[in-house]
Amino acid sequence: GAGVSQSPSNKVTEKGKDVELRCDPISGHTALYWYRQSLGQGLEFLIYFQGNSAPDKSGLPSDRFSAERTGGSVSTLTIQRTQQEDSAVYLCASAGLAGLYNEQFFGPGTRLTVL
Amino acid sequence: GENVEQHPSTLSVQEGDSAVIKCTYSDSASNYFPWYKQELGKGPQLIIDIRSNVGEKKDQRIAVTLNKTAKHFSLHITETQPEDSAVYFCAASTTLAGGTSYGKLTFGQGTILTVHP
Numbered sequence: 050g051a052g053v054s055q056s057p058s059n060k061v062t063e064k065g066k067d068v069e070l071r072c073d074p075i076s077g078h079t080a081l082y083w084y085r086q087s088l089g090q091g092l093e094f095l096i097y098f099q100g101n102s103a104p105d106k107s108g109l110p111s112d113r114f115s116a117e118r119t120g121g122s123v124s125t126l127t128i129q130r131t132q133q134e135d136s137a138v139y140l141c142a143s144a145g146l147a148g149l150y151n152e153q154f155f156g157p158g159t160r161l162t163v164l
Numbered sequence: 165g166e167n168v169e170q171h172p173s174t175l176s177v178q179e180g181d182s183a184v185i186k187c188t189y190s191d192s193a194s195n196y197f198p199w200y201k202q203e204l205g206k207g208p209q210l211i212i213d214i215r216s217n218v219g220e221k222k223d224q225r226i227a228v229t230l231n232k233t234a235k236h237f238s239l240h241i242t243e244t245q246p247e248d249s250a251v252y253f254c255a256a257s258t259t260l261a262g263g264t265s266y267g268k269l270t271f272g273q274g275t276i277l278t279v280h281p
Binding site: 053082084089090091092093094097105108140142152153154155156157158 | 170198269271
């Protein structure tokens with residue numbers, strides 16, 4: 050079956066522009082996570098959606114970052130007025146049905162470069 | 165919040181040798197500890213995980229140990245092969261309300277493992 054997909058795979062933008070990154074989770078997965086991976090660094094948690102619950106936004110680095118998840122499936126991470134320090138790989142993960150010990154399955158990531 | 169420290173940052177071994185990566189965590193409430201392997205240009209893939217009700221878990225050449233008292237856990241790879249070369253991440257998480265699902269992962273900084281033929 051299909052895994053987690055992300056688009057675009059690469060995004061180059063100019064400082065100050067807005068960008069939207071998309072994540073298609075595994076069908077049926079109720080949990081969805083966004084992480085950021087800077088060059089040579091570990092993964093930094095950004096935001097977490099679980100079913101219809103209010104998202105955990107505790108990892109968003111500033112109010113320029115926002116995310117939504119429509120219909121409990123596809124998610125979009127939006128970065129407004131991009132800065133050079135936003136350059137990183139943005140990874141999305143989804144996890145299985147509520148009620149099960151749910152490992153997170155990661156997508157391939159979107160590499161964002163802010164010039 | 166949780167803090168996970170991972171060592172070493174780089175590890176170089178000869179094919180056939182063993183490799184050990186260690187992690188410590190700070191939050192005693194953490195009870196789920198996965199290990200991910202990330203190859204170049206790809207997202208991390210789960211290779212093994214351990215929950216706090218066990219002290220060791222094995223899967224072929226890979227094993228993970230957990231010491232909850234000391235708050236550390238380790239990944240052991242035996243008989244390493246060149247295809248084991250990748251970045252390895254440890255992580256920690258806690259169960260959500262209800263007790264059967266896990267929340268956000270806190271990751272270590274990663275270990276670049278190189279296995280020389």
